[in-house]
Amino acid sequence: MKKRTPTPVPPLGDAAISRIxxxxxxALDGRPLTAAPVAPRRRGLVFVAVGAAAAVALFAVREVKxxxxxxxxxxxxxxxxxxxxxxxxxxxxxxAPYSAVSVGGGRDGAVVVALERGTVTCEVEPRSxxxxxxxxxxATHVTVIGTRFSVHRIGEHASVSVEHGLVExxxxxxxxxxxxxxxxxxxxxxxxxxxxxxTPAAAAPADEPPAPAPVRAPAAEVAARPAAHVRQRxxxxxxxxxxxxxxSTAATSEGAPEERxxxxxxxxxxxxxxxxxxxxxxxxxxxxVLFELAAQLEIRDPEAALRIYGELxxxxxxxxxxxxxxSLFAAARLEAERGHAAQSADLCxxxxxxxxxxxxxxxxxxxxxxxx
Amino acid sequence: MIxxxxxxxxxxxARDLVRRCVDGDRAAQTRLFREExxxxxxxxxxxxxxxxxHEDLIQETFLRVFRSLPQFRGDAQLSTWIGxxxxxxxxxxxxxxxxxxVRLELVPDTRADEPAxxxxxxxxxxxxxxxxxxxxxxxxxxxxxxxxxxxxxxLREVAELMGASLVATKxxxxxxxxxxxxxxxxxxxxxxxLEEGLAEASDDSGEAA
Numbered sequence: 347m348k349k350r351t352p353t354p355v356p357p358l359g360d361a362a363i364s365r366i367x368x369x370x371x372x373a374l375d376g377r378p379l380t381a382a383p384v385a386p387r388r389r390g391l392v393f394v395a396v397g398a399a400a401a402v403a404l405f406a407v408r409e410v411k412x413x414x415x416x417x418x419x420x421x422x423x424x425x426x427x428x429x430x431x432x433x434x435x436x437x438x439x440x441x442a443p444y445s446a447v448s449v450g451g452g453r454d455g456a457v458v459v460a461l462e463r464g465t466v467t468c469e470v471e472p473r474s475x476x477x478x479x480x481x482x483x484x485a486t487h488v489t490v491i492g493t494r495f496s497v498h499r500i501g502e503h504a505s506v507s508v509e510h511g512l513v514e515x516x517x518x519x520x521x522x523x524x525x526x527x528x529x530x531x532x533x534x535x536x537x538x539x540x541x542x543x544x545t546p547a548a549a550a551p552a553d554e555p556p557a558p559a560p561v562r563a564p565a566a567e568v569a570a571r572p573a574a575h576v577r578q579r580x581x582x583x584x585x586x587x588x589x590x591x592x593x594s595t596a597a598t599s600e601g602a603p604e605e606r607x608x609x610x611x612x613x614x615x616x617x618x619x620x621x622x623x624x625x626x627x628x629x630x631x632x633x634x635v636l637f638e639l640a641a642q643l644e645i646r647d648p649e650a651a652l653r654i655y656g657e658l659x660x661x662x663x664x665x666x667x668x669x670x671x672x673s674l675f676a677a678a679r680l681e682a683e684r685g686h687a688a689q690s691a692d693l694c695x696x697x698x699x700x701x702x703x704x705x706x707x708x709x710x711x712x713x714x715x716x717x718x
Numbered sequence: 719m720i721x722x723x724x725x726x727x728x729x730x731x732a733r734d735l736v737r738r739c740v741d742g743d744r745a746a747q748t749r750l751f752r753e754e755x756x757x758x759x760x761x762x763x764x765x766x767x768x769x770x771x772h773e774d775l776i777q778e779t780f781l782r783v784f785r786s787l788p789q790f791r792g793d794a795q796l797s798t799w800i801g802x803x804x805x806x807x808x809x810x811x812x813x814x815x816x817x818x819x820v821r822l823e824l825v826p827d828t829r830a831d832e833p834a835x836x837x838x839x840x841x842x843x844x845x846x847x848x849x850x851x852x853x854x855x856x857x858x859x860x861x862x863x864x865x866x867x868x869x870x871x872x873l874r875e876v877a878e879l880m881g882a883s884l885v886a887t888k889x890x891x892x893x894x895x896x897x898x899x900x901x902x903x904x905x906x907x908x909x910x911x912l913e914e915g916l917a918e919a920s921d922d923s924g925e926a927a
Contacts, residue, residue: 358759
């Protein structure tokens with residue numbers, strides 16, 4: 347029998363999808379449901395960006411004229427290759443490239459900036475006599491007291507760097523005050539290094555978020571790194587982890603390429619010597635979050651999952667609650683599942699060298715024998 | 719000995735996405751929207767034809783999706799559940815918007831020297847006339863017919879999408895086909911299509927039964 351083929355459906359263009367998306371989320375946020383605006387379909391991204399910026403500017407001017415409070419209807423802005431600077435009541439927002447924020451009102455006339463992705467840097471006038479200024483990024487909420495700070499979205503949470511002033515950061519079950527020159531990363535103690543030391547970030551490509559040099563790379567940044575030399579990096583990290591577990595402090599020991607200054611910094615942060623029990627517990631939670639993220643990414647983005655496992659496998663084993671061992675084995679298993687027998691075998695061997703009595707040692711031997 | 723990680727199943731991922739959407743996570747809502755929007759568009763296009771207010775109805779569909787997500791129990795696949803909502807939106811639209819007396823639409827120009835240009839124009843005209851006929855049908859018959867006879871979906875899938883029994887769905891398709899056939903017989907262009915297409919559809923529904 348001849349197979350019938352359905353008549354083709356004309357594709358829904360990106361411009362149409364954007365129009366629908368804007369209308370949908372405006373309606374979800376409580377705006378009156380209106381028909382999607384009619385716009386020319388084939389205009390460049392430049393016009394979209396200019397239009398969005400103009401809308402935000404108009405919105406801001408109107409709200410400034412109205413007073414110091416914002417309406418409850420949020421305005422959304424998404425940036426592409428270039429960032430955007432937005433002036434709103436008592437604050438200036440710098441939206442980094444490839445970021446998305448919505449600006450609206452909250453309780454008590456608060457200004458609420460919701461960071462959906464990417465990075466936003468806020469310069470906020472002192473709020474003593476003004477309505478609160480809040481940045482929400484997933485579970486991380488930053489209440490501003492008057493400051494300049496950056497918020498970088500990491501999955502369901504966010505890191506916060508304060509240049510000057512003071513902010514209050516609430517995340518899941520804790521609240522912290524973050525002062526000038528400090529950085530907040532979910533699940534980790536606040537780092538005291540001045541933010542100005544992060545000069546390498548200035549040289550980063552425009553479409554990448556600034557990388558926090560002295561802090562363990564957050565999940566989203568790890569997942570976003572280029573896939574080149576993944577396997578070599580896994581092995582290097584795995585071997586570096588061996589060095590740590592054996593008492594060596596040299597992160598650039600055998601097999602580790604010179605491109606790993608961040609690993610040394612990560613290891614320094616992860617070193618448990620002076621850390622309190624509470625800090626260790628927080629660190630362990632953070633590692634668990636990363637591990638679970640990697641597990642979730644296995645199907646959708648195995649390369650990113652492998653990168654995270656590789657980073658976790660480099661942690662010094664005594665302090666991480668066994669996550670390094672689990673991560674190293676998980677990487678070996680994932681490579682086997684992807685049909686990469688040689689890579690899987692290398693990782694199994696690395697596991698057995700580092701953790702000969704580890705919880706997955708038998709599994710690693712089985713996997714290794716299959717791979718060989 | 720247990721393995722370190724249990725691979726996440728598609729069901730787990732969908733459940734996690736739903737939970738995050740229900741919690742108001744805008745990134746998750748955006749992801750769900752972008753993953754499903756083209757499928758919803760395809761469904762609505764099939765049911766309504768080329769002239770429907772597709773963008774408005776897609777938006778309405780996702781509004782209902784996000785407002786109803788707390789009630790999603792996971793009995794069906796998420797995409798099937800969303801498809802069912804899209805069909806409810808289409809049904810409501812068809813019920814509340816009677817067809818215009820004269821249906822006008824813009825179609826892209828076709829160059830005279832384009833290969834198979836004539837057939838393309840004829841096919842478009844045929845499709846337009848089919849939807850003219852469908853405008854006169856009960857919306858339930860129309861939805862069942864378009865999804866099965868035009869979109870080529872198995873009856874069982876149409877039944878699941880419409881939340882109806884297989885028997886009821888077959889009856890709807892059969893009644894719609896009878897109506898379409900009756901009206902198309904008076905149209906020379908459609909008669910030729912239907913003689914071929916409906917015969918194949920009959921084969922398919924016979925198989926599905």
